[in-house]
Amino acid sequence: MSRKVSGSLAHKVVLRRRMLVYYAFLIAGVWGMMVSCSLPASKGKPALRTQNVIIVVIDGPRYSETWANTPGLIPNMSTDLKPEGSFLSTFLNDGYTYTNSGHAAITTGVNQPIDNYGDEYPANPSIFQYWLKASGKPKTAAWIISSKDKLHILANTQDSLWQNQFMPALNCGVNGPGTGYRADSLTLEAVKQVLTTHKPNLVLVNFMEPDGYAHAGNWDYYVRGISRDDRYIKELWDFISKDEFYRNKTTLLITNDHGRHLDSVDGGWQEHGDNCEGCQHISLLALGPDFNKNAVIETRHTLVDIAPTVAKLLRFEMDSTVVVPRLDTVAVAFAVDSLAVGTQKDSVRIVSQLDTTVLQGRVIRELFLEKYLR
Ligand SMILES: [Zn+2]
Numbered sequence: 258m259s260r261k262v263s264g265s266l267a268h269k270v271v272l273r274r275r276m277l278v279y280y281a282f283l284i285a286g287v288w289g290m291m292v293s294c295s296l297p298a299s300k301g302k303p304a305l306r307t308q309n310v311i312i313v314v315i316d317g318p319r320y321s322e323t324w325a326n327t328p329g330l331i332p333n334m335s336t337d338l339k340p341e342g343s344f345l346s347t348f349l350n351d352g353y354t355y356t357n358s359g360h361a362a363i364t365t366g367v368n369q370p371i372d373n374y375g376d377e378y379p380a381n382p383s384i385f386q387y388w389l390k391a392s393g394k395p396k397t398a399a400w401i402i403s404s405k406d407k408l409h410i411l412a413n414t415q416d417s418l419w420q421n422q423f424m425p426a427l428n429c430g431v432n433g434p435g436t437g438y439r440a441d442s443l444t445l446e447a448v449k450q451v452l453t454t455h456k457p458n459l460v461l462v463n464f465m466e467p468d469g470y471a472h473a474g475n476w477d478y479y480v481r482g483i484s485r486d487d488r489y490i491k492e493l494w495d496f497i498s499k500d501e502f503y504r505n506k507t508t509l510l511i512t513n514d515h516g517r518h519l520d521s522v523d524g525g526w527q528e529h530g531d532n533c534e535g536c537q538h539i540s541l542l543a544l545g546p547d548f549n550k551n552a553v554i555e556t557r558h559t560l561v562d563i564a565p566t567v568a569k570l571l572r573f574e575m576d577s578t579v580v581v582p583r584l585d586t587v588a589v590a591f592a593v594d595s596l597a598v599g600t601q602k603d604s605v606r607i608v609s610q611l612d613t614t615v616l617q618g619r620v621i622r623e624l625f626l627e628k629y630l631r
């Protein structure tokens with residue numbers, strides 16, 4: 258109990274302690290070297306080169322007017338861009354085949370029924386919110402740039418833990434929510450301006466002309482919309498390839514929210530919204546520094562796989578638990594889009610409850626170069 262010890266004894270105790278500390282460090286050092294030598298794989302896995310992701314959604318073209326018949330209406334994508342990346346030939350919207358639901362599936366990774374007039378936020382947080390939170394960047398580092406004004410809903414969520422937080426910047430419709438649709442040429446100009454001015458790292462673009470003109474029953478303008486959007490995407494890829502900030506570190510994902518009815522189904526090409534092959538079969542063309550080039554992937558993937566793939570590319574985590582609003586499907590008739598602003602709201606929507614489930618989407622591993630998958 259005495260704190261007083263003889264001088265030589267105190268000296269020995271101190272020495273012994275020093276030796277113990279020395280041995281401890283020695284053992285830890287040797288062990289550390291052994292561990293690092295026995296795990297060469299962790300050293301060899303390269304970092305992804307992607308710093309930016311741009312998702313372009315061509316709204317509502319049918320596969321029979323796009324990738325089923327190339328070059329056809331899409332010579333730029335099918336001839337110039339396809340060899341630069343990977344093309345998924347069995348890519349589906351197997352959820353709800355209308356605009357806001359298809360887009361919400363892309364941005365939240367969850368298929369959910371949702372109001373199609375822009376009056377309902379997705380039930381779950383989006384990749385924009387996850388990424389802005391993880392990166393700590395200002396809202397202008399993520400953008401939604403949309404020909405359809407109603408897609409402003411993609412910036413927010415019903416989830417009370419995320420609502421009104423980490424929201425991306427918006428450039429939607431003629432002049433914001435409620436102002437109507439604008440031409441895709443104007444949206445392309447807005448995209449170039451935003452990329453030049455704000456240098457965002459995550460962007461979703463919506464081009465609406467194929468869908469809008471199909472609903473108007475104008476076949477010539479419907480196919481013109483497809484070929485215009487094909488040209489705009491080439492312009493965007495050329496812009497990315499030349500721009501100092503984006504070149505060689507930007508992934509471009511080109512997809513659709515939904516297709517359109519087969520000719521044999523319920524009015525054919527003018528409408529969409531069910532689970533027929535024409536409505537469900539869409540496409541994904543994926544270009545970027547981390548992806549295989551000149552590859553066709555036939556494995557089945559769906560819209561909800563995009564969000565986890567973006568999360569991998571930009572290195573953020575998504576919650577594995579999500580909610581899905583359940584509808585009384587007997588009572589509901591989905592209204593589809595219209596070019597007209599202020600369309601009569603004749604759809605009945607009854608959300609009975611939220612089901613909690615796990616995130617269904619998976620990273621599209623086939624896209625990635627082999628060295629990232631080891
Ligand atoms: Zn259909």
Ligand SMILES: [Zn+2]
Pocket residue numbers: 317355356468469472529593594595
């Ligand atoms: Zn539509």
